[in-house]
Amino acid sequence: MAATKYDHDPRLDLVIERIIDVPRELVWKAWTTPEHLMKWFTPAPWMTVACEIDLRPGGLFYTVMRSPEGTDHPNTGCYLEVVENEKLVWTDALEGGYRPSEKPSDCLVSFFFTAIIMLEPHKDGTKYTVIALHGNEEGRKKHEEMGFHEGWGTTLDQMVAYVKTL
Amino acid sequence: MAATKYDHDPRLDLVIERIIDVPRELVWKAWTTPEHLMKWFTPAPWMTVACEIDLRPGGLFYTVMRSPEGTDHPNTGCYLEVVENEKLVWTDALEGGYRPSEKPSDCLVSFFFTAIIMLEPHKDGTKYTVIALHGNEEGRKKHEEMGFHEGWGTTLDQMVAYVKTL
Numbered sequence: 616m617a618a619t620k621y622d623h624d625p626r627l628d629l630v631i632e633r634i635i636d637v638p639r640e641l642v643w644k645a646w647t648t649p650e651h652l653m654k655w656f657t658p659a660p661w662m663t664v665a666c667e668i669d670l671r672p673g674g675l676f677y678t679v680m681r682s683p684e685g686t687d688h689p690n691t692g693c694y695l696e697v698v699e700n701e702k703l704v705w706t707d708a709l710e711g712g713y714r715p716s717e718k719p720s721d722c723l724v725s726f727f728f729t730a731i732i733m734l735e736p737h738k739d740g741t742k743y744t745v746i747a748l749h750g751n752e753e754g755r756k757k758h759e760e761m762g763f764h765e766g767w768g769t770t771l772d773q774m775v776a777y778v779k780t781l
Numbered sequence: 782m783a784a785t786k787y788d789h790d791p792r793l794d795l796v797i798e799r800i801i802d803v804p805r806e807l808v809w810k811a812w813t814t815p816e817h818l819m820k821w822f823t824p825a826p827w828m829t830v831a832c833e834i835d836l837r838p839g840g841l842f843y844t845v846m847r848s849p850e851g852t853d854h855p856n857t858g859c860y861l862e863v864v865e866n867e868k869l870v871w872t873d874a875l876e877g878g879y880r881p882s883e884k885p886s887d888c889l890v891s892f893f894f895t896a897i898i899m900l901e902p903h904k905d906g907t908k909y910t911v912i913a914l915h916g917n918e919e920g921r922k923k924h925e926e927m928g929f930h931e932g933w934g935t936t937l938d939q940m941v942a943y944v945k946t947l
Contacts, residue, residue, distance in 0.1 A: 627880070672838065672862065673870075695861065695879055696838065704839075708874045708881040708893075713861055714793070715874040715893035715916035727874075727881035750881035 627755050629747040629763050633771060639734035639741040641778040643700045646732060651781075652678075655773040658766050665689075670697055675711030690724070691716060703732040708750075724761075726754035743771065793921050795913040795929050799937060805900035805907040807944040809866045812898060817947075818844075821939040824932050831855075836863055841877030856890070857882060869898040874916075890927075892920035909937065 623630055635642070645651045649666035656663040657680045664687065665679035676692040693709035693716075696702055706729035710716050716727070728747045735742040745767060749755040789796055801808070811817045815832035822829040823846045830853065831845035842858040859875035859882075862868055872895040876882050882893070894913045901908040911933060915921040 622878075704879060706875065706879060706881065709872065709895070710916075712788075712914070713870060713872060713895045713897075714914045715872065715895060715920070717916045729875070729879045729881060731879075748878070748880045750876075750883045754881070 623746050623748070626752055627749050629749075629755060629758055631743075631745040631764065631767050631771070633743050633768075634737055634739050634741070635743050635771065635775050636740040637775055637778050639700050639736060641781060642734055642741055642743065642774070643703075644781070645774050645778050646703055651777070655770055655777045656680075658769040659773070669711060670694065672697060673711070673713050676705050677711075695729070701734055703730075705730055724758075726750070726757050728754065728758060789912050789914070792918055793915050795915075795921060795924060797909075797911040797930065797933050797937070799909050800903055800905050800907070801909050801937070801941050802906040803941055803944050805866050805902060807947060808900055808907055808909065808940070809869075810947070811940050811944050812869055817943070821936055821943045822846075824935040825939070835877060836860065838863060839877070839879050842871050843877075861895070867900055869896075871896055890924075892916070892923055894920065894924060 645655060647668060647670050649668050653663045653666050656678060660683045662681045663678055664681045667675055667677040669675045672695055674694045676694055678690045680688045680690065682688070690707060691710050692705045692707040693711055693713060694703070694705045696704040706727065707724065708716055708727040708729065726749060728749050731746040731748070733744040747758060747763065749758065811821060813834060813836050815834050818834070819829045819832050822844065826849045828847045829844055830847045831843070833841055833843040835841045838861055840860045842860055844856045846854045846856065848854070856873060857876050858871045858873040859877055859879060860869070860871045862870035872893065873890065874882055874893040874895065892915060894915050897912040897914070899910040913924060913929065915924065
């Protein structure tokens with residue numbers, strides 16, 4: 616089966632590309648194990664206080680983020696592609712079992728997005744690429760304004776620091 | 782990888798289960814080939830006047846239905862699981878490439894749903910199951926009220942009659 620192409624559209628999508636000095640097997644572990652993910656997934660002083668991962672296409676990806684004030688914000692998503700150490704795709708437009716999603720009213724994110732994480736071997740460690748796909752320009756703008764680049768950048772730094780301790 | 786379970790929730794989901802007297806290989810062909818799909822997909826006197834099928838997870842499923850008055854209604858979806866002769870899953874909550882969907886204003890369906898088509902061998906032909914998953918009760922009700930059972934039943938009759946001519 617041909618691999619899905621991920622041409623992105625700058626009008627609709629956001630991209631982060633970084634070389635990180637850790638092996639991709641550890642990055643995969645950090646993304647796919649609740650115990651590890653909870654250590655780095657949310658920019659401090661926010662915390663990830665719950666995580667469920669059913670790692671297969673159609674499986675649930677659930678997290679709860681707690682604000683510094685102690686308010687909890689659940690996020691529900693569905694895995695779409697799971698290729699060990701290479702590619703992880705999920706969307707919050709679906710829940711577990713591919714059911715169309717309703718945004719809970721206390722969710723932080725008012726638009727839907729699909730996240731594609733790609734890991735490629737690199738001489739200095741791993742080439743790490745995130746693409747966030749949105750349904751329209753408004754979704755892309757909102758995601759940008761809520762600090763996509765800073766947030767995903769900070770948590771990536773947290774992840775790299777954390778997996779080095781493993 | 783474990784198979785996705787399709788437990789359905791009568792509050793949220795709609796199900797059709799029928800034994801049809803045609804082999805599942807023909808049903809698969811009818812569902813996955815634009816030329817064939819256009820022959821049966823829409824209850825007459827409606828017509829399917831365009832169809833694009835990119836048959837892989839993440840691939841586009843696009844159709845245009847024409848009303849008896851000549852108005853065209855596009856439908857855009859994304860394949861999620863493609864298991865030849867066995868299972869076809871797609872959703873209109875996503876477009877091709879897993880991008881979250883925007884409903885076009887001229888789309889007939891005002892809610893999102895995920896369709897699961899399952900084909901099992903049966904002594905009389907094929908056990909044919911459709912499950913339509915909705916994000917909430919309102920979606921299920923709207924789909925029911927717009928004639929889910931009659932519509933999918935009629936098109937299934939059309940499909941069976943058509944594939945017998947192949």
